[in-house]
Amino acid sequence: MNTLQIEQFRKFKNEITRFMMAYKFALDAFETKIEILKEEFQFLHDYNPIEHTKSRLKSPESILNKLHKKGHEISLPSIREHIKDIAGIRITCSFISDIYRISEMLQNQSDLTILEVKDYIQHPKPNGYRSLHLLAAIPVFMSDRQENVCVEVQIRTIAMDFWASLEHKIYYKYDKAVPPRLLQELKEASDSASALDRKMERLHNEIAEVKEAQPLELAETMKRISINNQHYQIPEALLRLIGDDPENG
Template structure:
């Protein structure tokens, strides 16, 4: 394999020789990240359109916020190595489904399922994978709906299907996940202890209960109009 302008190859990357310098300067890698970025923007636009359209049905927007991110180069390398697969461009496309990620924060659980149904029913969207952590939360209490979507992106000389991970959360779920992330990665706290895990799970259950109660209140208000 030819070296890029910094003089590194993917073989050297696998060997651990200055991977940050190599992967950030590789033109083929940057092109692939550009393609993921474009796919992410395509899906983001679809949600923005849905948010505007669905607001006409109930005089409120189902989406509170949309955030996007492209996985960092070193995170990509580390995840490929954890999977025990080749570190290469083709391996990224084959083995990673979350290089491009979108988080859709909604007001109520019912908004999440409605948006998921609408996005998946579009004829240019392919649903690759669905994981419902709302109905089946993780052991620590984490709740979210995860979809892996594939969308066609039209570039100058080709049409390419690209994958984008979408995470749906309510405002309450997102609040819990943000706090849990800080606790989990705080160096002086052992988040694996049963006491902490149990407290996090208890908070998650309380937040989910509030989500459902607020949704019920919203439905009562809508029904009275």
């Protein structure tokens, strides 16, 4: 390999690296957003609607395979235009209502551009798959430019996530040729998981109603704030700004 070829290869490698780094930075920015939402919700409501998150970046080989299947030319602009799930993040929630709450909070953020919403909870796939999908563009500030990078966001409950994981393993084991009997059982399992989600949400709401019915405990809780495991008592002078002590209604 001569000097010119080495230089061309180095330039090409740098272009691919920067291309992939933009998607990595987009995931980093998205995870920061989610972490802020988690902490804010925990502080304000003493409750965290997000159980856990998981992000992934498609490999260059996987990207090219998908581009080839779609029949598009192989180039970085072509990849950017036609492959929208290079960067993906999955948010797992406890309850169905949390899914829509998180989705609404993300859609209200001014620096996010929501390109597409697919609701597979209200309209499950025929095989039983349930999840809420968002395709969002997030700005990434590089050293010499700003790029709007697409991130695919999947939001689902623990039960939905467990079902999707099982379905993926079965399809992988049978190389997508899953026997009809197993397909039917998977669909039934999806219906059972959906029923469990609805029952757990109903129990959660009933528990919340019981907690709100304890005014003295609520009044004491309202006089304290907790940030980073540090607990602070709200001074009486600040409490007087709202006119009345919480205990006095």
